[in-house]
Amino acid sequence: MRSTFHGLETARRSLFTQTAALYTTGHNVANANTTGYSRQIVNMTASQSMEAYGLIRSTVPGQMGSGVEFTSITRVREKFLDDQYRNENKSFGDYSIRQDTLEKLETIVNEPSESGVRTVIANFFNAWSELSKSPENADGRKIVREQALALTDALNHTAKQLSDLKNDLTENVDIRAGEINSRLHGIAQLNRSIAKLEGLGDNANDLRDQRDQLADELSKMINITVTEQSDGYKIDMGGTELVAGFDEPAPVTGETLTDAVASGDLNSGEVYGMILSRDTYVQGYINDLDRLANTLANGDIEVTLPKGSVIPEGTTLTNSDGSTTLYSGSVSSRTLSGDTKVVLKGLNALHQLGYNTSSTPTGLPFFTNADGSTGTITAASITLNKQIADNPTKISASMRVNDDGTLIEGNNSLSVLFSQARDMRFNFGSAGDPNLNTVDAYFRSIAGQLGVQSEEAIRQMNNSKGLVDQIDGRRQSVSGVSLDEEMSNMIKFQHAYNAAARNMTMIDEMLDKVINGMGVVGR
Numbered sequence: 001m002r003s004t005f006h007g008l009e010t011a012r013r014s015l016f017t018q019t020a021a022l023y024t025t026g027h028n029v030a031n032a033n034t035t036g037y038s039r040q041i042v043n044m045t046a047s048q049s050m051e052a053y054g055l056i057r058s059t060v061p062g063q064m065g066s067g068v069e070f071t072s073i074t075r076v077r078e079k080f081l082d083d084q085y086r087n088e089n090k091s092f093g094d095y096s097i098r099q100d101t102l103e104k105l106e107t108i109v110n111e112p113s114e115s116g117v118r119t120v121i122a123n124f125f126n127a128w129s130e131l132s133k134s135p136e137n138a139d140g141r142k143i144v145r146e147q148a149l150a151l152t153d154a155l156n157h158t159a160k161q162l163s164d165l166k167n168d169l170t171e172n173v174d175i176r177a178g179e180i181n182s183r184l185h186g187i188a189q190l191n192r193s194i195a196k197l198e199g200l201g202d203n204a205n206d207l208r209d210q211r212d213q214l215a216d217e218l219s220k221m222i223n224i225t226v227t228e229q230s231d232g233y234k235i236d237m238g239g240t241e242l243v244a245g246f247d248e249p250a251p252v253t254g255e256t257l258t259d260a261v262a263s264g265d266l267n268s269g270e271v272y273g274m275i276l277s278r279d280t281y282v283q284g285y286i287n288d289l290d291r292l293a294n295t296l297a298n299g300d301i302e303v304t305l306p307k308g309s310v311i312p313e314g315t316t317l318t319n320s321d322g323s324t325t326l327y328s329g330s331v332s333s334r335t336l337s338g339d340t341k342v343v344l345k346g347l348n349a350l351h352q353l354g355y356n357t358s359s360t361p362t363g364l365p366f367f368t369n370a371d372g373s374t375g376t377i378t379a380a381s382i383t384l385n386k387q388i389a390d391n392p393t394k395i396s397a398s399m400r401v402n403d404d405g406t407l408i409e410g411n412n413s414l415s416v417l418f419s420q421a422r423d424m425r426f427n428f429g430s431a432g433d434p435n436l437n438t439v440d441a442y443f444r445s446i447a448g449q450l451g452v453q454s455e456e457a458i459r460q461m462n463n464s465k466g467l468v469d470q471i472d473g474r475r476q477s478v479s480g481v482s483l484d485e486e487m488s489n490m491i492k493f494q495h496a497y498n499a500a501a502r503n504m505t506m507i508d509e510m511l512d513k514v515i516n517g518m519g520v521v522g523r
Contacts, residue, residue, distance in 0.1 A: 010067035014500035036213030038075040086219035093220040095461035097273030102454040111447035129419035135397035135412040159379035169278035191232025238265025289379040297367035300427040309399040354396025354414035
């Protein structure tokens with residue numbers, strides 16, 4: 001025969017189970033806006049049916065139900081969607097950094113505009129054109145000096161901005177390394193905490209959410225593979241193990257991340273985008289700008305020297321066929337008998353063929369490095385020759401002198417050649433791999449290449465962001481908290497609780513009748 005109090009136990013189990021469901025619903029509602037939170041559900045099951053105690057099997061048909069109980073509280077999560085999200089998130093992180101860097105590069109290059117490098121280059125050649133109209137005029141030389149200084153300042157400033165951007169990217173890689181270490185440390189700690197809780201038979205739902213949130217954040221920074229093992233998450237970056245189980249992870253640094261890019265282990269994510277942007281985009285444009293500055297000053301340029309030009313004493317010129325000619329001796333022996341096509345080393349060599357109005361009319365190198373040397377010149381170091389900057393009369397405009405070596409005033413042959421240099425083709429490549437182009441066309445190609453790269457990065461970023469948003473939407477439809485659903489659950493569980501309480505009241509009244517209302521005859 002079953003116990004008289006069997007119904008009380010059934011009602012009690014129902015009250016406890018519905019209470020757990022209501023509390024879990026409240027937990028879901030409270031975390032509706034918590035990043036990384038997964039909704040939780042109470043898994044209910046009918047408790048084991050009971051056979052009435054007795055020496056022999058009861059003759060009552062069937063088994064008597066004993067109510068409901070909950071076996072676990074679990075979170076709703078799909079690993080497949082998590083893996084998809086992290087796989088796309090790394091691409092989004094990569095392209096977002098590339099797009100951001102290229103956008104900054106576009107701001108630095110600032111083309112087309114009225115204040116960019118192309119404009120100051122055009123102004124520089126225009127100044128030479130003005131000087132050619134009155135080569136004996138001191139004002140014309142001052143304008144050439146100022147425009148040359150504006151040109152070198154523009155290149156210096158652009159080079160500094162590129163260098164600052166490169167340094168910023170390096171610092172950001174170091175900052176990201178610190179953030180990666182923080183998250184790896186957190187995952188190792190959570191592996192330990194989850195193992196302790198679940199070793200007691202519980203589900204560490206909230207801790208698992210925190211661990212997945214850290215993995216999601218990592219997936220945007222670097223490419224990771226997440227594997228769940230008996231001792232927790234194992235995180236790999238390519239072939240490099242970052243954290244496994246309870247062991248404290250080895251710290252990563254900016255250097256190790258750079259090495260990982262070289263080895264191929266790091267091939268996506270924000271950090272990869274930073275290193276790629278720094279070493280490919282920014283360094284590439286630094287190289288392009290350096291090549292522009294050095295080619296302008298020292299690069300090969302084919303020039304036709306006009307008939308009657310007097311080549312300075314001791315000058316060796318390279319002819320267009322590659323042969324060389326040494327010009328030495330009297331003025332007449334150094335005077336060209338006809339137009340002569342030669343290959344010069346940039347505007348420096350061209351300027352050295354001329355004569356100026358100073359007390360020492362010999363031509364000087366026009367551009368130098370900041371230290372005064374004329375070796376390889378970069379955009380960061382290029383400057384106007386200090387002697388010219390201090391004394392613009394040392395700007396040469398003429399290529400003719402009298403027999404006694406004195407300047408023939410009014411001759412503008414060199415200033416004309418300088419003004420024509422804007423349309424001359426410099427060799428921006430090498431002797432074996434020439435790249436002949438005008439200065440303006442070369443810089444225009446740099447700006448054009450930047451525009452194409454930026455457009456492509458924007459397209460890729462938008463595509464990857466669309467995929468991330470789509471997958472996250474699917475993930476939220478599974479794991480996210482729907483307040484409408486939780487409200488309906490709350491009403492459902494509340495009514496179940498009320499019904500269980502009413503059931504207990506009914507049993508209480510029934511027992512009251514048995515205990516207090518029966519067997520009172522004769523009192």
